[in-house]
Amino acid sequence: xxxxxxxxxxxxxxxxxxxxxxxxxxxxxxxxxxxxxxxxxxxxxxxxxxxxxxxxxxxxxxxxxxxxxxxxxxxxxxxxxxxxxxxxxxxxxxxxxxxxxxxxxxxxxxxxxxxxxxxxxxxxxxxxxxxxxxxxxxxxxxxxxxxxxxxxxxxxxxxxxxxxxxxxxxxxxxxxxxxxxxxxxxxxxxxxxxxxxxxxxxxxxxxxxxxxxxxxxxxxxxxxxxxxxxxxxxxxxxxxxxxxxxxxxxxxxxxxxxxxxxxxxxxxxxxxxxxxxxxxxxxxxxxxxxxxxxxxxxxxxxxxxxxxxxxxxxxxxxxxxxxxxxxxxxxxxxxxxxxxxxxxxxxxxxxxxxxxxxxxxxxxxxxxxxxxxxxxxxxxxxxxxxxxxxxxxxxxxxxxxxxxxxxxxxxxxxxxxxxxxxxxxxxxxxxxxxxxxxxxxxxxxxxxxxxxxxxxxxxxxxxxxxxxxxxxxxxxxxxxxxxxxxxxxxxxxxxxxxxxxxxxxxxxxxxxxxxxxxxxxxxxxxxxxxxxxxxxxxxxxxxxxxxxxxxxxxxxxx
Numbered sequence: 001x002x003x004x005x006x007x008x009x010x011x012x013x014x015x016x017x018x019x020x021x022x023x024x025x026x027x028x029x030x031x032x033x034x035x036x037x038x039x040x041x042x043x044x045x046x047x048x049x050x051x052x053x054x055x056x057x058x059x060x061x062x063x064x065x066x067x068x069x070x071x072x073x074x075x076x077x078x079x080x081x082x083x084x085x086x087x088x089x090x091x092x093x094x095x096x097x098x099x100x101x102x103x104x105x106x107x108x109x110x111x112x113x114x115x116x117x118x119x120x121x122x123x124x125x126x127x128x129x130x131x132x133x134x135x136x137x138x139x140x141x142x143x144x145x146x147x148x149x150x151x152x153x154x155x156x157x158x159x160x161x162x163x164x165x166x167x168x169x170x171x172x173x174x175x176x177x178x179x180x181x182x183x184x185x186x187x188x189x190x191x192x193x194x195x196x197x198x199x200x201x202x203x204x205x206x207x208x209x210x211x212x213x214x215x216x217x218x219x220x221x222x223x224x225x226x227x228x229x230x231x232x233x234x235x236x237x238x239x240x241x242x243x244x245x246x247x248x249x250x251x252x253x254x255x256x257x258x259x260x261x262x263x264x265x266x267x268x269x270x271x272x273x274x275x276x277x278x279x280x281x282x283x284x285x286x287x288x289x290x291x292x293x294x295x296x297x298x299x300x301x302x303x304x305x306x307x308x309x310x311x312x313x314x315x316x317x318x319x320x321x322x323x324x325x326x327x328x329x330x331x332x333x334x335x336x337x338x339x340x341x342x343x344x345x346x347x348x349x350x351x352x353x354x355x356x357x358x359x360x361x362x363x364x365x366x367x368x369x370x371x372x373x374x375x376x377x378x379x380x381x382x383x384x385x386x387x388x389x390x391x392x393x394x395x396x397x398x399x400x401x402x403x404x405x406x407x408x409x410x411x412x413x414x415x416x417x418x419x420x421x422x423x424x425x426x427x428x429x430x431x432x433x434x435x436x437x438x439x440x441x442x443x444x445x446x447x448x449x450x451x452x453x454x455x456x457x458x459x460x461x462x463x464x465x466x467x468x469x470x471x472x473x474x475x476x477x478x479x480x481x482x483x484x485x486x487x488x489x490x491x492x493x494x495x496x497x498x499x500x501x502x503x504x505x506x507x508x509x510x511x512x513x514x515x516x517x518x519x520x521x522x523x524x525x526x527x528x529x530x531x532x533x534x535x536x537x538x539x540x541x542x543x544x545x546x547x548x549x550x551x552x553x554x555x556x557x558x
Contacts, residue, residue, distance in 0.1 A: 007519035008114050010175055010496035012141035018091060019136040029071070029090050030131040031058070031116065036065025036072045043075040045242055046097070046105040050075075054113055058132060059125030070094070073112075075105050084177075085142035088112060090134050103244040103320070104142075107175050111139060114523065121173070121526035145452065147322060147415050147467025148498035149178030149248075150491065152483075155185035155259075156284070157209075157474040158226035159483070165239055166480075170527070172243040174495035178322050179240055180396075180469060182250045183228075186258035186281040186289070190227045191249075191311075193304050196264065200227040203263040206280040212436050212476060214284040216547035220478075233311045237319075246322035248379070249312050252329030253301060254291040254363050261289055267297050269337040269344065284475045288334040293347055293363055302370060309374060322466075324377050325394065330364050331381035361387025368393050379415070382407070394466070398423075400558035401454040408457055408464040416452040417469040420555035422494060424486050425473045427550060428532055435485065435543035436476040440555040444534075448493040448513055449505040470494045476548065481530040485541055488531035492520055 006015060019027040039047035050073065055062045065072055072094040081087065081100035086108030089096045095112060099105030113120045116132045150171055152159065159167075171179060183190045189203030205225025211218040228236070240247045259280045261268040268275035269292045281287050291297050305326070314324040335356040338344040344359070353359050361384075368378045368390040378384075379394040382403025389395075394413040397404030404414040419426075420440065427437040428444070452468035470491060477483045493513065502508050517534075524531050532541070 007516045008111060008139075009492050009513075009516055009520045010499035011502075011513075011516070012111065012139050013501065014138075014140040016138045017135060018089075018138055027092055027136040028133045029092070029094060029136065030133050031060065031073075031095075032131040033060060033129065034071065035060060035062060035094070036069045037062040037075075038065055038067045038069065038072055039075040040077055042077050042102055043099070043105045045102055045244065046075050046099075046109045048242070049106065050109055050112075054109070054116070054120055056124065057120050057122045058116070058130070059128050073097075075099075075109075077101065077105065082142050084146075085140075086111070088139040088141075089137075090115075091136050095134070103177070106172075106244050107141070107143075108139075110173060110175060111141065113173070118519075118522040118526040121523045143175065143499045144501050145465075145467030145498050147178050147469065148176045148495070149180050149415065149417075149467065149469035150176055150487075151180035151182055151250075151417070151469055151471040153182040153185070153472060153474045154190050155182055155188045157478055158188065158190060158204075158224070159474075159480060160226065161228060161232050161236065163480045164236055167483075168236070168240050168243060168245055170491075170529070171245055173523075173527070174492060175499050176491075176495055177244055177320060178246050178248060178467075178469065180248045180250060180327060180471075181236075182252075182327075184251050184259060185256045186287040187284075188225060188227075188280060189259040189263065191233060191308070192227060192229050193307050194230070195303050195307065196300070198263040199260060199304075201263070203259040203280060206282045208282050209478075210283050210475075211478070212543075212546040213438065213549040214475075215549065218546060219282075230307075230311055237312055241319050241323075244320055246320035246325070247312060248322060248325045248327050249308055250327035250329055251301070251304065251308065252331075253367070254293065254297075254360060255286070255331065255333030256329055257291050258287045258289040261291070264300070267291055267300060269341045271343050272337045272341045286332045286334055288336045290333055290335075290337060291363075292341070293338075293344060293359055298366060301367070305367070305370070309376065314376060324375070325379045326371055326376050327396070328364065328367055328378055328380050328384075330360070330384040331398070332383070333360050335360075357386055365390065385410075385412075396469070398471070400556070402558055404465070405454055405456060405461075408461045411464065413464050413466050415466055415469050417471050419471070420557065421450040422447065422468070422470040423473065424470050424490055424494075425476065427548070428486075428490065429536065430550075431536060433537050433542050434548075435482070435537060435541060436546050437548035437550040438476060439549065439551050440553070442490070442555075444490055444493050444514075444517075445510050447490045448497065448510050449508055450494070450497050451505050452497065468494075468498050476546075481541075484530035485532050485537070488524060488529050489517060489521070489534075492517065492524075 078098040083101040086104040097108035204227040265275035395407040426442040
């Protein structure tokens with residue numbers, strides 16, 4: 001088996017053929033049953049992954065052998081390289097992968113997998129006893145951004161644990177290293193909290209679900225729900241860490257909290273509405289039922305966060321860099337009930353605050369300080385900028401570039417995830433066949449030409465851009481196949497934006513990327529990813545008659 005060595009996604013910095021030109025004596029290395037694997041101290045995660053995943057896919061034992069064994073795969077650390085950088089050399093002696101740290105070696109192993117062709121992406125061998133050839137070459141590579149993320153919303157539609165683990169494998173295959181886990185919202189609470197069992201007994205399911213956009217008249221008249229046990233979370237975090245992926249949990253406060261209030265009505269604004277009558281929301285949009293800014297609410301969520309900090313540990317010796325971050329949402333907090341509540345108005349006066357916006361800022365700063373005291377870093381959507389932040393807090397800039405620019409200029413770290421460019425729930429084409437079309441058209445090429453660092457930032461300000469993230473909101477994605485359709489192939493384009501050192505957007509070689517995608521679609525097929533084909537949705541991927549919310553024209557560049 002063989003493939004074109006330059007069909008790599010994301011594109012590496014340098015690929016150099018060695019041993020002569022192709023067709024003129026260039027050497028080739030065959031990976032086969034006798035190939036051994038030697039791993040230096042500190043490269044054990046890549047060693048385990050190569051045997052468990054690549055070995056299983058190709059039917060190769062990759063037995064341990066000495067470093068100087070002929071035809072071996074060798075894994076080494078090299079402190080002359082950046083932490084996530086790697087150098088992969090294929091020559092007559094075998095394959096050598098050097099990484100600055102263990103993560104670099106692991107990313108090099110992902111490149112080796114791509115070089116071996118689509119069979120390497122299956123779970124069992126389909127060509128037993130085959131030898132898999134790779135041309136002699138040297139690849140040098142390192143990521144542009146440290147934070148290369150995907151946000152997955154499992155609150156609107158629950159994704160079972162096995163599918164979450166599958167998505168972690170997909171992130172790893174694309175050299176993405178942050179999994180932003182959106183665990184709570186108005187429509188569901190998805191994580192077990194021992195001291196507050198009703199959060200999952202009541203908050204993890206809803207009686208029915210709107211099918212389509214919130215203007216749709218259609219309903220799925222059956223309960224929808226699910227949650228992750230604490231051991232499920234531990235497994236997910238450990239599985240991610242083994243793949244050098246940080247899991248950043250999100251617990252949304254003070255808005256997007258109706259599921260929590262339905263479980264514990266005292267968390268809501270009880271002097272305005274009968275919170276005991278609330279249920280987990282079955283519609284989409286922004287609920288007006290938000291948390292009451294009381295001491296009881298603060299103590300409640302401190303208790304929640306205490307359990308979650310244990311479930312999402314941040315020991316730098318064992319977990320990736322960004323595991324210290326904890327996302328508190330902070331977006332789209334409706335102020336209607338706060339304005340009507342005498343209790344809230346008294347709280348505003350007691351605290352000496354100007355208005356309800358200042359109250360939200362006070363709420364966020366409380367948890368900013370609480371997390372900082374425990375060695376963690378708060379991150380939230382860009383609304384948290386209102387009223388100022390503690391020095392260590394970071395911002396997810398979702399409403400455009402503007403929030404990220406403001407944050408960077410104020411000295412805060414930023415993750416760029418503007419909805420106009422990298423919200424993957426947005427429709428992929430203008431055709432009538434697109435299932436439940438949402439918002440603006442964002443094609444594969446649009447995502448490929450996304451630039452995370454806005455030009456108005458100075459070099460010093462731009463250093464606050466930790467990286468970038470694509471977001472998948474699942475209101476209209478009722479199952480993992482729908483998530484696949486919306487995420488892929490655009491997530492592959494996004495991965496190249498996040499990893500590779502691409503030229504300016506207008507200078508990027510999209511035709512070359514499309515050509516490389518020809519090989520990558522075969523990899524996605526082998527992985528069982530239900531992506532959108534370049535020619536449009538397959539018949540079973542369509543949702544005829546289900547109302548979306550398309551917006552015509554180009555999105556604003558704000």
